[in-house]
Amino acid sequence: MSITSILQDVFGYQAFRGPQHEIIEHVTRGGDALVLMPTGGGKSLCYQIPAIARQQAGQGITVVISPLIALMHDQVGALHEAGVKAEFLNSTLTFEQASQVERRLMQGDITLLYAAPERVTTPRFLAQLDALQERGHLSLFAIDEAHCVSQWGHDFRPEYRALTVLHERYASVPRIALTATADALTRADIIERLQLQEARLFISSFDRPNIRYTIVEKREASQQLLRFIRDEHMGDAGVVYCQSRKKVEDTAELLCDNGIAALPYHAGLDAKVRQANQDRFLRSEGIVMVATIAFGMGIDKPDVRFVAHLDMPKNIEGYYQETGRAGRDGEAADAWMCYGLQDVVNQRRMIDESPAEEEFKQGLRGKLDALLGLAEATDCRRVRLLAYFGETYAKHADAPGRPKLGTAPSGGSAAHEVASVGAGCGNCDNCLQAPEVWDATDAARKLLSTIYRVQQMSGFGFGAGHIIDILRGKATEKVVQRGHEGLSTFGIGLDLSETQWRGVLRQLLAIGAVAVDAQAFNTLALTETSRAVLKGEVPIRLRQALAKPERKSRRSASPSSTAKTPAVLDAAQQQRYAALKTWRAEVAKEHNLPAYVIFHDATLVAIAQSAPQSLEQLQGISGLGVRKLEAYGEAVLAVIEALEVG
Incomplete structure (x- = not known):
C-alpha cells in the first residue's frame, strides 16, 4: 500500500499537508530526519505512516519514544480506532498486560510500540530490541518531543540524553526526531546529542495564523483574566498557566466561584487527582485547566480555544509551545498573557540564583531578553515571534476567524505618537489596535540617576517601590527615615504615574540597564549598560498603556453559551x-x-x-x-x- 493510500484508507485524509509527503517519503525509504513542525501541524503522521508502510514491506516494528503516559494512551487509542496495531509499555499496565505486549512485540504482531525514554534505555528493553534487530524486525525509531534532549530546550529531561544509545547500538535503523519548538541553539544541541548529523532537516513554518496574540500590562491579573474569559471565551475549553502551585489553586477557585468550570493541575496534587482532572479536561467540553507548566506537553485536545498566561514564561520557546496548544483544529483561538515588573524581577532572580555555569546563565538571560522584547514590542507580535525562529513572516490567505487589518487609530501629541505597524499579520493586538508610544529616554535617565544617588547616600540599594516613591515625591516613612526626600531627584517624576514608572523600569531591566540583586532583597543596581542610557545614547521608547484595549469577539454564539455550534451551519x-x-x-x-x-x-x-x-x-x-x-x-x-x- 502506498503512503497516499495509507493516508486516505487508514487515516481518512485526502491529501498531505505542508511538507508531510516529503518527510514521510524520506523516512519510509529509510532516511534519518529531524522534523520541526508547529503544534497541530500533523507531526504524528510523519512517523505513523512510515511505520505502517515499512511493516507492510516486511521491515518490522517502529518504536516511538514519548515522554508522557497520557499522550501514549490517546495516540494508541486513536491508532486502534483507525485499525492499526499499536501498543504502549508504561507503568499503568499490570505485569500480565505488560508481558502480553512484550510477547506480541517479539512475535512481530505490533506496528508501533510507544515507550518512555526511561524504559527504552533499560537493559531489559535493549535486550528485546537486540533480539528484534537480529531477526530484522526493527524498522524505525521515532523520538517525539525531541527538544527534551537539549539543555537549551524549554523542557529539558536528562533521561533523553541516554537515547544516544539508539544510534550507537542500532546504527542501521533509521530515526526520526520531532519537535514543535526549537531555536537554532536547541536544534544544534538535538543534532549533536542524538547524533543526527547526517539526517535531513525539515523545518515547517512556525506560523499559526488562527491564533491571535495579545499581551497586556498586569494590573489586577486575576480580574483581567476573568474579564477576558467572560467577554470572549465563556463556555470554551482553555488552559491558564501560573507560575506557582498556590496561584494555580487560587485561580481555579476564583474561576469556579464566577461560574467558569475550572480544574487545577500541578505536581503537588495527588497523582490520582491530577489524572482525574486531566481526563475530565480531555473528555469533557468547556473545561478550563489552570496549571503550572507541569501540564500540557503532548496534550492533543484540538478544541482548546484559548491559552492564557498569568505569569511570564521563561523564554519564547516555552511561550510558543504553550500557546500552540490552542486552536489545533485550525479554528480561531487566543493566546493571551499579562505580565508586569515583578515577572521580570522573578525571572531574573531565578536565573541569577541558579547553580549553573555563568555561560549557561548568559544563554538563559538572552532567551529571557528575547521574550521581554516580544512583550514590550510596539510592532507586530507575529513578525517578532517568527523572526526568533529564523523565519520571515509572509502574509498569506486569512485563516478561519482571522480578521482583516483595520485602520490604526489616529491622533497623538508631541509626547505621544502612534507606532508604525508596518507589514503586520492583522491578528495580534498591536496590529488590530496600534499602540501609542512615547519617548521615555529622559524618564529612564531620571530613574537611573535616582538609583545612583540613593546608593551613594545610603551605601546600599533599594527596591522598585522605594525608587518610584522618591521620583513621585512621596514622603513615605521609609523615604523620610532615610533622608531621601532631600535628594535632587525627589519629586522630579510627578508627571508620570506609578504604572508608567514601572513600565520604564521594566524596559530598563529588559535591556540590562538595571540589575536586580536577589541576595539583597531584590534591590536595584546600575550596570555597564546604564552609562549609555544616562548619556542619552540609548533611546527608550515605550508603549503607552491602554485603559482597556478594544477587542472584537470572533465568536457568533452568545458569550454565556456552553454548547457552541459552528457558525457555518444552518x-x-x-x-x-x-x-x-x-x-x-x-x-x-x-x-x-x-x-x-x-x-x-x-x-x-x-x-x-x-x-x-x-x-x-x-x-x-x-x-x-x-x-x-x-x-x-x-x-x-x-x-x-x-x-x-x-
Whole structure:
C-alpha cells in the first residue's frame, strides 16, 4: 500500500499537508530526519505512516519514544480506532498486560510500540530490541518531543540524553526526531546529542495564523483574566498557566466561584487527582485547566480555544509551545498573557540564583531578553515571534476567524505618537489596535540617576517601590527615615504615574540597564549598560498603556453559551451536528477515549453539512478511514435518519 493510500484508507485524509509527503517519503525509504513542525501541524503522521508502510514491506516494528503516559494512551487509542496495531509499555499496565505486549512485540504482531525514554534505555528493553534487530524486525525509531534532549530546550529531561544509545547500538535503523519548538541553539544541541548529523532537516513554518496574540500590562491579573474569559471565551475549553502551585489553586477557585468550570493541575496534587482532572479536561467540553507548566506537553485536545498566561514564561520557546496548544483544529483561538515588573524581577532572580555555569546563565538571560522584547514590542507580535525562529513572516490567505487589518487609530501629541505597524499579520493586538508610544529616554535617565544617588547616600540599594516613591515625591516613612526626600531627584517624576514608572523600569531591566540583586532583597543596581542610557545614547521608547484595549469577539454564539455550534451551519445542519456530538460522546465514553479520538469536530461538521444517506456518500469525508467507516458508518447514518424521520 502506498503512503497516499495509507493516508486516505487508514487515516481518512485526502491529501498531505505542508511538507508531510516529503518527510514521510524520506523516512519510509529509510532516511534519518529531524522534523520541526508547529503544534497541530500533523507531526504524528510523519512517523505513523512510515511505520505502517515499512511493516507492510516486511521491515518490522517502529518504536516511538514519548515522554508522557497520557499522550501514549490517546495516540494508541486513536491508532486502534483507525485499525492499526499499536501498543504502549508504561507503568499503568499490570505485569500480565505488560508481558502480553512484550510477547506480541517479539512475535512481530505490533506496528508501533510507544515507550518512555526511561524504559527504552533499560537493559531489559535493549535486550528485546537486540533480539528484534537480529531477526530484522526493527524498522524505525521515532523520538517525539525531541527538544527534551537539549539543555537549551524549554523542557529539558536528562533521561533523553541516554537515547544516544539508539544510534550507537542500532546504527542501521533509521530515526526520526520531532519537535514543535526549537531555536537554532536547541536544534544544534538535538543534532549533536542524538547524533543526527547526517539526517535531513525539515523545518515547517512556525506560523499559526488562527491564533491571535495579545499581551497586556498586569494590573489586577486575576480580574483581567476573568474579564477576558467572560467577554470572549465563556463556555470554551482553555488552559491558564501560573507560575506557582498556590496561584494555580487560587485561580481555579476564583474561576469556579464566577461560574467558569475550572480544574487545577500541578505536581503537588495527588497523582490520582491530577489524572482525574486531566481526563475530565480531555473528555469533557468547556473545561478550563489552570496549571503550572507541569501540564500540557503532548496534550492533543484540538478544541482548546484559548491559552492564557498569568505569569511570564521563561523564554519564547516555552511561550510558543504553550500557546500552540490552542486552536489545533485550525479554528480561531487566543493566546493571551499579562505580565508586569515583578515577572521580570522573578525571572531574573531565578536565573541569577541558579547553580549553573555563568555561560549557561548568559544563554538563559538572552532567551529571557528575547521574550521581554516580544512583550514590550510596539510592532507586530507575529513578525517578532517568527523572526526568533529564523523565519520571515509572509502574509498569506486569512485563516478561519482571522480578521482583516483595520485602520490604526489616529491622533497623538508631541509626547505621544502612534507606532508604525508596518507589514503586520492583522491578528495580534498591536496590529488590530496600534499602540501609542512615547519617548521615555529622559524618564529612564531620571530613574537611573535616582538609583545612583540613593546608593551613594545610603551605601546600599533599594527596591522598585522605594525608587518610584522618591521620583513621585512621596514622603513615605521609609523615604523620610532615610533622608531621601532631600535628594535632587525627589519629586522630579510627578508627571508620570506609578504604572508608567514601572513600565520604564521594566524596559530598563529588559535591556540590562538595571540589575536586580536577589541576595539583597531584590534591590536595584546600575550596570555597564546604564552609562549609555544616562548619556542619552540609548533611546527608550515605550508603549503607552491602554485603559482597556478594544477587542472584537470572533465568536457568533452568545458569550454565556456552553454548547457552541459552528457558525457555518444552518439550523438543520446544527441539529444534525448536535445529535452527532451526543452520539460521539456516548461512543467515546464506552471506549474510554476523548471524543476527538472517535471523530474530530471538523468531521462531524462535514457530515452535518452533507447529510449522507448511504455508506458510499460517507466515503471521502475527511477523518473517515476504512476502519472507522466499517465501525461507525451505519451508526452515523442512523443518527441522520432518526432526525429526518422525527
